[in-house]
Amino acid sequence: xxxxxxxxxxxxxxxxxxRVTCQGDSLRTxxxxxxxxxxxxxPTLVIFATNKRPPGIPDRFSGSTSGNTASLTITGAQAEDxxxxxxxxxxxxxxxxxxxxxxxxxxx
Amino acid sequence: QLRLQESGxxxxxxxxxxxxxCTVTNASISSFSYCWGFFRLPPGKGLEWxxxxxxxxxxxxxxxxxxxxxxxxxxxxxxFSLKLASVTAADTAVxxxxxxxxxxxxxxxxxxxxxxxxxxVSS
Numbered sequence: 442x443x444x445x446x447x448x449x450x451x452x453x454x455x456x457x458x459x460r461v462t463c464q465g466d467s468l469r470t471x472x473x474x475x476x477x478x479x480x481x482x483x484p485t486l487v488i489f490a491t492n493k494r495p496p497g498i499p500d501r502f503s504g505s506t507s508g509n510t511a512s513l514t515i516t517g518a519q520a521e522d523x524x525x526x527x528x529x530x531x532x533x534x535x536x537x538x539x540x541x542x543x544x545x546x547x548x549x
Numbered sequence: 550q551l552r553l554q555e556s557g558x559x560x561x562x563x564x565x566x567x568x569x570x571c572t573v574t575n576a577s578i579s580s581f582s583y584c585w586g587f588f589r590l591p592p593g594k595g596l597e598w599x600x601x602x603x604x605x606x607x608x609x610x611x612x613x614x615x616x617x618x619x620x621x622x623x624x625x626x627x628x629f630s631l632k633l634a635s636v637t638a639a640d641t642a643v644x645x646x647x648x649x650x651x652x653x654x655x656x657x658x659x660x661x662x663x664x665x666x667x668x669x670v671s672s
Contacts, residue, residue: 471655471657472655472656472657474657474658474659476596476659478590478596482664483645483662483663483664483665484588484596484645484647484659484662485662486658486659486660489656489657489658490656490658495658495660527595527596529596529598529657529659530657531653531657537598537609537610537611537612538586538598538657539598540595540596540597540598541595542595543595543596
């Protein structure tokens with residue numbers, strides 16, 4: 442089975458830029474999506490197909506991929522961006538969906 | 550507007566079977582355009598995909614749970630359900646449901662998440 446590895450935690454000063462990374466072999470083949478989860482709330486899709494934003498997601502959220510690493514960048518972080526962030530992709534063998542280990546983003 | 554809402558027993562004893570239902574409002578589960586998945590968030594751990602149902606046809610399950618898991622669509626086509634057998638404390642989690650594109654699509658995402666329902670396994 443495939444794994445998606447994320448840094449456990451990152452911090453960013455208010456208004457600054459932070460990058461959350463996700464590493465895994467499946468990212469060489471399949472698109473990544475990213476989910477924001479605030480404490481006590483359901484996850485919210487913030488990026489899909491590597492770099493597309495759903496309606497209503499601020500443009501300070503962006504995504505990219507290089508090789509086996511997908512990245513979520515928050516440009517001009519706001520207090521409300523403090524949350525856990527999970528990447529997601531598919532794995533072909535076995536055929537299932539896998540989430541990253543999660544990154545806690547703290548806005549200072 | 551599409552809404553999903555999970556419901557379940559809250560507390561389950563070890564070795565029993567937990568049944569959860571996701572009710573879909575303002576959409577048809579039998580649409581060929583989407584699949585419907587269950588997920589969970591154990592305390593102190595990360596998100597996990599449990600399995601998905603697609604239309605009234607195939608179901609897809611996480612290999613780590615496959616032997617204990619049953620997924621189904623209600624005949625009303627407004628609810629889909631999971632049954633997880635032989636539960637242990639490791640199955641304690643908040644359980645969610647969400648929508649996603651047909652299984653195996655090149656581009657995948659999960660949206661319209663329900664608010665979640667807590668399942669605690671304890672004697």
